[in-house]
Amino acid sequence: MPSTTMRGLAAIVLSVVCAAVAAQTSQPEQKGQRDEPGLHAHEGTAVAGKAVVVVGHASVVNARGERALASGASLAVGDTIETRTDGYVYVTTVDHGFISVRPNSSLGIERYDYDANAPERTIIKLVLNRGVVREISGKGAQAAREHYRMNTPVAALGVRGTDFTVFTTNNITSASVRSGGIVMTPLGGGCATSGSGPCEGANAAQLFADLSDKALQVTRGGTHPVLLDMRLTPLTTEGAGQKAEDSAAHASAAITHVDPGVAPVELALPLNQPDTSSSTPQTPASPSSPANTITPPAQTQPPETQQIFWGRFTPLANLPANTTLADLEQGKESIGYLNPFELVRIPQPDMVMPQQGAFNFSLTRSEAYLINNSTGIATAATIGNAALAIDFGTRQFTTSLQMSANGTSYNVRSFGTVSNDGKLQSDFAAPAFVIGALAGKNATQAGYIFNQAVGTSQQISGATLWSR
Incomplete structure (x- = not known):
C-alpha cells in the first residue's frame, strides 16, 4: 500500500502535469515547432517538447553544457535528459505524446521533426543511453511509424502506435508493451545506429499488447531478440510511485487526445528502476522468431457492480415507502435526503477520479414522480432525453432530463x-435541486436525486443512476 507521502506526491504530480499540459496544448501547432509560444529552445534548434513535471534531481546536457532541469522547461533536439536515483521527468512532446524518464536514466533527443499539417512526414529519433523510459506515441510517431527510431547501446526499436517501456544498460535491452506494438532488432549487421526508422528483416522481432506479460530482450553480441517472461526482466520491479506516473499519462493522453491504441488504464510497468550497476543478461526463456503478429481485439472488461443506491423512505399519499432508512443505509455512506428519496453509496476509499477531461454519462435506471403538493397525490413519470456531463478539470457537472406524466412533458435542468470525494451538489441558481455522487474505481458510476418545482402547486421528484 503506498504511503501517505507517496499518495500526496502522486496528487501533486498530477495537478502539475494537468496544468502544464493544458498550457502547452492551448498553443497553436507550428510547422517544425520552432516558434511555438512558450516552447522556445536555444536558438537554431527545433523544440521537441516540454518537461511538465520534474521531481528530484534531473538535468539537461547539450552542446552548451549541463544545466538543472526545471518543470516547464522546453526540450530541444540535441538535448539529453539525465536523472539521478531520485529523479523523474515527465515530458509532453510537440506531437502530443508522453514520455516518462525514470531514475538513473539518460535519454537523448537526436531528431524530432514534426509538421502538424503533415504528420505523416514526421521523423523522430531518440537514444536511450541507460535506464528506463516509458513512452506513449504522439500524433507524429503514429502517423509516420516508418520514421520513428529509438536506439539503445545494443538495439533499435520501432513502434506500431504504442505505449511501451524500455530498460537498457550497455549490454542488455528489454522492452515491454502495454498497447500497440514494437519491433526490436539488435544493432550491427544491416541495422546501424545512423539509420532512421525501425530495422526490419530476419533479425527483427515484434511484440504486441496481447503478450503484455512478456518482454523482448537483446543482449550484446546476440543476433536476435528473445522473448522472456516479464518476471525475468528488470522491468518487473514495482515502485510505490507507480500511480503518479499512470495518472500523469492519463492526464497527458486526455488533454492532448493521444490514442495509443488501447487506453492505458492500469499499467503494470515499474516507476522505480532497479540498480543497473550489477545487471547481467537474463537466461532466455524461449526464443522469438520474426513474427507476423496480429493484435487481437481488446477484451471487454466486466462491468463494475452497482455501488450507488436510492430508496423512497417516506410514503406518498397514494404510495407506500419502498424501503426503510436502516435497511438502505446498512454498510453504506449516506449522500443525502431529498424527500421522498435518500441516496447512498458503498464507501469509495480507492476511487481515483480523472483530473482532466469532460465525460458523458448514460442513464441506466430512473424513478420519478409528479407530486401535487396540495393533495399529496403522486403520479409515476417516465424519463427520456437524459444527459449528464462531468468536467473533471473544472469539477463541474450539467444535467438535463425530459419527464412525462399525465400526458405533459416537463424539462428538468x-x-x-x-467535490474532491466525488459528491455532486447543484448551484443555488440551478432550476433543479440535485444531490448526487460518483462511484467506481475510476468514477465510472454516478447517481443523483432531484427536485424541481412546477408552477405553484406541483413538484417533480426523482432518482437516477448513470454510467460511462
Missing part, C-alpha cells in the same frame, strides 16, 4: 459542482 441543473448544474453544479463536484
Whole structure:
C-alpha cells in the first residue's frame, strides 16, 4: 500500500502535469515547432517538447553544457535528459505524446521533426543511453511509424502506435508493451545506429499488447531478440510511485487526445528502476522468431457492480415507502435526503477520479414522480432525453432530463459542482435541486436525486443512476 507521502506526491504530480499540459496544448501547432509560444529552445534548434513535471534531481546536457532541469522547461533536439536515483521527468512532446524518464536514466533527443499539417512526414529519433523510459506515441510517431527510431547501446526499436517501456544498460535491452506494438532488432549487421526508422528483416522481432506479460530482450553480441517472461526482466520491479506516473499519462493522453491504441488504464510497468550497476543478461526463456503478429481485439472488461443506491423512505399519499432508512443505509455512506428519496453509496476509499477531461454519462435506471403538493397525490413519470456531463478539470457537472406524466412533458435542468470525494451538489441558481455522487474505481458510476418545482402547486421528484 503506498504511503501517505507517496499518495500526496502522486496528487501533486498530477495537478502539475494537468496544468502544464493544458498550457502547452492551448498553443497553436507550428510547422517544425520552432516558434511555438512558450516552447522556445536555444536558438537554431527545433523544440521537441516540454518537461511538465520534474521531481528530484534531473538535468539537461547539450552542446552548451549541463544545466538543472526545471518543470516547464522546453526540450530541444540535441538535448539529453539525465536523472539521478531520485529523479523523474515527465515530458509532453510537440506531437502530443508522453514520455516518462525514470531514475538513473539518460535519454537523448537526436531528431524530432514534426509538421502538424503533415504528420505523416514526421521523423523522430531518440537514444536511450541507460535506464528506463516509458513512452506513449504522439500524433507524429503514429502517423509516420516508418520514421520513428529509438536506439539503445545494443538495439533499435520501432513502434506500431504504442505505449511501451524500455530498460537498457550497455549490454542488455528489454522492452515491454502495454498497447500497440514494437519491433526490436539488435544493432550491427544491416541495422546501424545512423539509420532512421525501425530495422526490419530476419533479425527483427515484434511484440504486441496481447503478450503484455512478456518482454523482448537483446543482449550484446546476440543476433536476435528473445522473448522472456516479464518476471525475468528488470522491468518487473514495482515502485510505490507507480500511480503518479499512470495518472500523469492519463492526464497527458486526455488533454492532448493521444490514442495509443488501447487506453492505458492500469499499467503494470515499474516507476522505480532497479540498480543497473550489477545487471547481467537474463537466461532466455524461449526464443522469438520474426513474427507476423496480429493484435487481437481488446477484451471487454466486466462491468463494475452497482455501488450507488436510492430508496423512497417516506410514503406518498397514494404510495407506500419502498424501503426503510436502516435497511438502505446498512454498510453504506449516506449522500443525502431529498424527500421522498435518500441516496447512498458503498464507501469509495480507492476511487481515483480523472483530473482532466469532460465525460458523458448514460442513464441506466430512473424513478420519478409528479407530486401535487396540495393533495399529496403522486403520479409515476417516465424519463427520456437524459444527459449528464462531468468536467473533471473544472469539477463541474450539467444535467438535463425530459419527464412525462399525465400526458405533459416537463424539462428538468441543473448544474453544479463536484467535490474532491466525488459528491455532486447543484448551484443555488440551478432550476433543479440535485444531490448526487460518483462511484467506481475510476468514477465510472454516478447517481443523483432531484427536485424541481412546477408552477405553484406541483413538484417533480426523482432518482437516477448513470454510467460511462
